[in-house]
Amino acid sequence: MIAVVQFGGSNCDRDAVRALEDLGFEAERVWHEDSLPEDTTGIMLPGGFSYGDYLRGGAMAARSPIMESVREEIEAGTPVLGVCNGAQVGCESGLTPGAFTTNASARFQCEHAYLRVENADTPWTQAYEEGDVIELPIAHGEGRFEIDDEGYEKLESEDRILFRYCDEDGNVTEEANPNGSRGNVAGILGESASVAVLMPHPERAALPTLGNTDGRGVLAGFEGY
Protein backbone atom coordinates (compact mmCIF):
# COMPACT_ATOMS: atom_id res chain seq x y z
CA MET A 1 0.00 0.00 0.00
CA ILE A 2 1.38 3.37 -1.03
CA ALA A 3 0.73 5.99 1.63
CA VAL A 4 0.10 9.46 0.21
CA VAL A 5 0.78 11.72 3.17
CA GLN A 6 -1.79 14.47 3.46
CA PHE A 7 -0.77 17.58 5.36
CA GLY A 8 -3.08 20.50 6.04
CA GLY A 9 -2.85 22.36 2.74
CA SER A 10 -1.83 19.42 0.55
CA ASN A 11 -3.91 19.56 -2.62
CA CYS A 12 -2.49 16.94 -4.98
CA ASP A 13 -3.10 14.00 -2.66
CA ARG A 14 -6.31 12.85 -4.37
CA ASP A 15 -4.76 13.21 -7.83
CA ALA A 16 -1.81 11.13 -6.65
CA VAL A 17 -4.02 8.34 -5.27
CA ARG A 18 -6.09 8.27 -8.46
CA ALA A 19 -3.01 8.16 -10.69
CA LEU A 20 -1.34 5.46 -8.60
CA GLU A 21 -4.52 3.37 -8.62
CA ASP A 22 -4.76 3.73 -12.37
CA LEU A 23 -1.27 2.24 -12.54
CA GLY A 24 -2.51 -0.73 -10.52
CA PHE A 25 -1.11 0.24 -7.13
CA GLU A 26 -3.03 0.21 -3.92
CA ALA A 27 -2.81 3.71 -2.55
CA GLU A 28 -4.52 5.74 0.10
CA ARG A 29 -4.28 9.11 1.73
CA VAL A 30 -2.83 9.16 5.22
CA TRP A 31 -3.47 12.19 7.40
CA HIS A 32 -0.18 13.47 8.79
CA GLU A 33 -1.36 13.16 12.39
CA ASP A 34 -2.10 9.46 11.90
CA SER A 35 0.59 6.80 11.71
CA LEU A 36 1.72 5.19 8.51
CA PRO A 37 -0.20 1.92 7.93
CA GLU A 38 1.54 -1.35 8.83
CA ASP A 39 1.45 -2.48 5.21
CA THR A 40 3.11 0.64 3.80
CA THR A 41 5.21 -0.33 0.78
CA GLY A 42 5.79 3.18 -0.56
CA ILE A 43 5.32 6.79 0.51
CA MET A 44 4.38 9.76 -1.61
CA LEU A 45 4.70 13.33 -0.37
CA PRO A 46 2.22 15.16 -2.60
CA GLY A 47 2.01 18.70 -3.91
CA GLY A 48 0.13 21.56 -2.37
CA PHE A 49 0.75 24.28 0.15
CA SER A 50 1.30 22.47 3.42
CA TYR A 51 0.99 24.81 6.39
CA GLY A 52 0.28 27.65 3.98
CA ASP A 53 3.97 27.68 2.92
CA TYR A 54 4.69 29.47 6.21
CA LEU A 55 8.37 30.34 6.61
CA ARG A 56 9.36 28.50 3.40
CA GLY A 57 7.59 25.96 1.20
CA GLY A 58 7.70 22.61 3.01
CA ALA A 59 9.49 23.97 6.09
CA MET A 60 6.75 23.16 8.58
CA ALA A 61 5.74 19.78 7.14
CA ALA A 62 9.41 18.75 7.12
CA ARG A 63 9.47 19.09 10.91
CA SER A 64 6.14 17.36 11.56
CA PRO A 65 6.13 14.12 13.57
CA ILE A 66 5.13 11.88 10.65
CA MET A 67 8.45 12.67 8.99
CA GLU A 68 10.17 10.68 11.72
CA SER A 69 8.18 7.65 10.56
CA VAL A 70 9.07 8.47 6.96
CA ARG A 71 12.75 8.47 7.93
CA GLU A 72 12.36 5.08 9.60
CA GLU A 73 10.66 3.70 6.49
CA ILE A 74 13.52 5.02 4.33
CA GLU A 75 15.99 3.23 6.61
CA ALA A 76 13.99 0.06 6.01
CA GLY A 77 14.22 0.57 2.25
CA THR A 78 10.71 1.86 1.57
CA PRO A 79 10.66 4.07 -1.56
CA VAL A 80 9.67 7.72 -1.14
CA LEU A 81 8.64 10.13 -3.90
CA GLY A 82 8.20 13.85 -3.21
CA VAL A 83 6.41 15.95 -5.80
CA CYS A 84 6.29 19.76 -5.86
CA ASN A 85 5.53 20.74 -2.26
CA GLY A 86 6.58 17.18 -1.41
CA ALA A 87 9.92 17.91 -3.07
CA GLN A 88 10.27 21.03 -0.93
CA VAL A 89 9.48 18.90 2.12
CA GLY A 90 12.14 16.41 1.00
CA CYS A 91 14.84 19.07 0.77
CA GLU A 92 13.74 20.91 3.92
CA SER A 93 13.91 17.66 5.89
CA GLY A 94 17.29 16.73 4.46
CA LEU A 95 16.05 13.60 2.68
CA THR A 96 17.47 15.18 -0.46
CA PRO A 97 20.16 17.87 -0.71
CA GLY A 98 19.70 21.48 -1.77
CA ALA A 99 16.66 23.71 -1.56
CA PHE A 100 13.75 24.69 -3.76
CA THR A 101 13.27 28.42 -3.37
CA THR A 102 11.62 31.43 -5.01
CA ASN A 103 11.39 31.26 -8.82
CA ALA A 104 13.76 33.62 -10.61
CA SER A 105 10.66 35.30 -12.06
CA ALA A 106 9.35 35.91 -8.51
CA ARG A 107 6.03 34.63 -9.88
CA PHE A 108 3.94 31.54 -9.38
CA GLN A 109 4.25 29.59 -12.62
CA CYS A 110 1.63 27.15 -13.86
CA GLU A 111 2.63 25.81 -17.26
CA HIS A 112 3.96 22.81 -19.15
CA ALA A 113 7.65 22.04 -19.05
CA TYR A 114 9.85 19.72 -21.06
CA LEU A 115 12.25 17.55 -19.10
CA ARG A 116 15.24 15.61 -20.30
CA VAL A 117 15.85 12.27 -18.63
CA GLU A 118 19.40 12.45 -17.27
CA ASN A 119 19.68 9.06 -15.66
CA ALA A 120 17.39 6.24 -16.78
CA ASP A 121 18.99 3.75 -14.44
CA THR A 122 16.79 4.47 -11.43
CA PRO A 123 13.42 3.04 -10.39
CA TRP A 124 11.78 6.40 -11.11
CA THR A 125 13.13 6.74 -14.64
CA GLN A 126 13.56 3.17 -15.85
CA ALA A 127 10.49 3.56 -18.06
CA TYR A 128 12.45 6.07 -20.13
CA GLU A 129 15.72 6.15 -22.02
CA GLU A 130 18.48 8.54 -21.08
CA GLY A 131 18.01 11.65 -23.19
CA ASP A 132 14.26 11.15 -23.62
CA VAL A 133 12.21 14.33 -23.49
CA ILE A 134 8.99 14.18 -21.51
CA GLU A 135 6.40 16.87 -20.87
CA LEU A 136 5.00 17.46 -17.40
CA PRO A 137 3.02 20.29 -15.81
CA ILE A 138 4.68 22.54 -13.28
CA ALA A 139 2.81 24.70 -10.78
CA HIS A 140 5.02 26.40 -8.23
CA GLY A 141 6.27 29.69 -6.87
CA GLU A 142 9.27 28.18 -5.10
CA GLY A 143 10.81 25.75 -7.55
CA ARG A 144 14.25 27.19 -8.18
CA PHE A 145 16.75 24.53 -7.21
CA GLU A 146 19.67 25.95 -5.23
CA ILE A 147 22.67 24.07 -3.92
CA ASP A 148 26.29 24.97 -3.22
CA ASP A 149 29.11 24.05 -5.62
CA GLU A 150 30.22 21.05 -3.61
CA GLY A 151 26.70 19.67 -3.35
CA TYR A 152 26.07 20.20 -7.05
CA GLU A 153 29.27 18.44 -8.07
CA LYS A 154 28.38 15.56 -5.78
CA LEU A 155 24.95 15.21 -7.39
CA GLU A 156 26.53 15.20 -10.83
CA SER A 157 29.37 12.82 -10.01
CA GLU A 158 26.99 10.39 -8.29
CA ASP A 159 24.54 10.61 -11.20
CA ARG A 160 21.71 11.67 -8.93
CA ILE A 161 20.11 14.22 -11.26
CA LEU A 162 16.95 12.64 -12.68
CA PHE A 163 15.57 15.40 -14.90
CA ARG A 164 16.64 18.76 -16.28
CA TYR A 165 14.35 21.37 -17.81
CA CYS A 166 14.93 21.52 -21.55
CA ASP A 167 13.30 22.65 -24.79
CA GLU A 168 11.12 20.43 -26.95
CA ASP A 169 14.21 18.98 -28.63
CA GLY A 170 15.99 18.17 -25.40
CA ASN A 171 18.39 21.13 -25.35
CA VAL A 172 19.09 22.22 -21.79
CA THR A 173 19.18 25.98 -22.18
CA GLU A 174 18.61 29.05 -20.06
CA GLU A 175 15.48 29.86 -22.06
CA ALA A 176 14.08 26.42 -21.26
CA ASN A 177 14.67 26.89 -17.55
CA PRO A 178 11.30 28.00 -16.16
CA ASN A 179 12.42 28.98 -12.67
CA GLY A 180 16.16 29.63 -12.69
CA SER A 181 17.11 26.26 -11.18
CA ARG A 182 20.81 25.56 -10.94
CA GLY A 183 21.82 23.42 -13.90
CA ASN A 184 18.12 23.35 -14.97
CA VAL A 185 17.65 20.65 -12.34
CA ALA A 186 14.03 19.56 -11.96
CA GLY A 187 14.39 16.36 -9.95
CA ILE A 188 17.05 14.52 -7.96
CA LEU A 189 17.70 11.41 -5.92
CA GLY A 190 18.44 11.27 -2.21
CA GLU A 191 21.41 9.36 -0.80
CA SER A 192 19.69 6.20 -1.94
CA ALA A 193 17.91 5.70 -5.27
CA SER A 194 14.79 4.77 -3.31
CA VAL A 195 14.22 8.45 -2.48
CA ALA A 196 13.41 10.91 -5.25
CA VAL A 197 11.98 14.42 -5.47
CA LEU A 198 10.89 16.53 -8.41
CA MET A 199 9.05 19.82 -8.84
CA PRO A 200 6.97 18.88 -11.94
CA HIS A 201 3.79 16.86 -11.44
CA PRO A 202 3.86 13.31 -12.84
CA GLU A 203 0.48 12.56 -11.25
CA ARG A 204 -1.09 15.31 -13.38
CA ALA A 205 0.17 13.58 -16.51
CA ALA A 206 -0.79 10.01 -15.77
CA LEU A 207 -4.40 9.38 -16.80
CA PRO A 208 -5.04 8.50 -20.47
CA THR A 209 -8.30 10.45 -20.41
CA LEU A 210 -6.32 13.64 -19.74
CA GLY A 211 -4.18 13.18 -22.83
CA ASN A 212 -0.66 13.31 -21.49
CA THR A 213 0.66 10.18 -19.78
CA ASP A 214 4.36 11.07 -19.69
CA GLY A 215 4.35 11.01 -15.90
CA ARG A 216 3.30 7.37 -15.52
CA GLY A 217 6.89 6.19 -15.70
CA VAL A 218 7.86 8.22 -12.65
CA LEU A 219 5.03 6.83 -10.54
CA ALA A 220 5.85 3.34 -11.78
CA GLY A 221 9.05 3.70 -9.77
CA PHE A 222 7.16 2.28 -6.81
CA GLU A 223 6.99 -1.03 -8.72
CA GLY A 224 10.67 -1.79 -8.30
CA TYR A 225 10.16 -2.41 -4.59
Added chain:
Amino acid sequence: MTTYTATVTVRLKQGVLDPEAETTKRALERLGFELDALRFTERYEVDLDAADADEAADRADDMAERLLANPTIHDYEVEVAEA
Protein backbone atom coordinates in the same frame (compact mmCIF):
# COMPACT_ATOMS: atom_id res chain seq x y z
CA MET B 1 16.08 32.92 35.33
CA THR B 2 15.95 36.08 33.29
CA THR B 3 13.71 36.86 30.38
CA TYR B 4 15.60 37.62 27.20
CA THR B 5 14.63 38.58 23.71
CA ALA B 6 16.75 36.78 21.14
CA THR B 7 16.68 38.47 17.78
CA VAL B 8 17.42 36.06 14.93
CA THR B 9 18.15 37.72 11.60
CA VAL B 10 18.04 35.41 8.59
CA ARG B 11 19.33 36.52 5.21
CA LEU B 12 20.18 34.88 1.91
CA LYS B 13 23.80 33.93 1.50
CA GLN B 14 25.80 36.22 -0.69
CA GLY B 15 25.39 35.22 -4.30
CA VAL B 16 22.01 33.54 -3.89
CA LEU B 17 19.53 35.20 -6.22
CA ASP B 18 16.74 37.09 -4.47
CA PRO B 19 13.96 37.63 -7.02
CA GLU B 20 11.66 39.37 -4.54
CA ALA B 21 14.35 41.88 -3.62
CA GLU B 22 15.09 42.48 -7.32
CA THR B 23 11.41 43.07 -8.00
CA THR B 24 11.16 45.44 -5.04
CA LYS B 25 14.25 47.32 -6.20
CA ARG B 26 12.71 47.78 -9.66
CA ALA B 27 9.49 49.04 -8.10
CA LEU B 28 11.40 51.59 -6.04
CA GLU B 29 13.20 52.73 -9.18
CA ARG B 30 9.88 53.11 -10.95
CA LEU B 31 8.84 55.41 -8.11
CA GLY B 32 11.86 57.57 -8.88
CA PHE B 33 14.21 56.41 -6.12
CA GLU B 34 17.86 55.88 -6.87
CA LEU B 35 19.52 52.88 -5.22
CA ASP B 36 22.36 50.48 -5.90
CA ALA B 37 21.03 47.34 -4.27
CA LEU B 38 18.40 46.09 -1.88
CA ARG B 39 18.39 43.05 0.37
CA PHE B 40 15.64 41.38 2.34
CA THR B 41 16.18 39.95 5.78
CA GLU B 42 13.79 38.09 7.99
CA ARG B 43 13.88 38.95 11.64
CA TYR B 44 12.48 36.81 14.43
CA GLU B 45 12.16 38.10 17.98
CA VAL B 46 12.03 35.22 20.42
CA ASP B 47 11.19 35.85 24.09
CA LEU B 48 12.58 33.15 26.36
CA ASP B 49 13.68 32.55 29.95
CA ALA B 50 17.28 31.47 30.40
CA ALA B 51 19.94 31.34 33.12
CA ASP B 52 22.11 33.82 31.26
CA ALA B 53 22.54 35.53 27.91
CA ASP B 54 24.81 32.77 26.57
CA GLU B 55 22.22 30.10 27.19
CA ALA B 56 19.56 32.26 25.54
CA ALA B 57 21.85 32.76 22.53
CA ASP B 58 22.60 29.03 22.29
CA ARG B 59 18.94 28.14 22.27
CA ALA B 60 18.12 30.77 19.65
CA ASP B 61 21.06 29.53 17.59
CA ASP B 62 19.64 26.03 17.70
CA MET B 63 16.24 27.35 16.59
CA ALA B 64 17.86 29.05 13.62
CA GLU B 65 19.82 25.91 12.71
CA ARG B 66 16.84 23.62 12.89
CA LEU B 67 14.02 25.71 11.49
CA LEU B 68 14.26 29.47 11.09
CA ALA B 69 17.07 29.36 8.53
CA ASN B 70 17.76 26.91 5.73
CA PRO B 71 21.53 26.38 5.77
CA THR B 72 21.56 25.71 2.02
CA ILE B 73 20.60 29.28 1.19
CA HIS B 74 20.72 31.30 4.42
CA ASP B 75 23.16 32.89 6.84
CA TYR B 76 21.85 34.06 10.17
CA GLU B 77 22.91 35.94 13.25
CA VAL B 78 21.62 35.98 16.80
CA GLU B 79 21.57 38.91 19.20
CA VAL B 80 20.33 38.67 22.77
CA ALA B 81 19.09 41.41 25.06
CA GLU B 82 17.24 41.38 28.36
CA ALA B 83 13.56 41.78 27.67
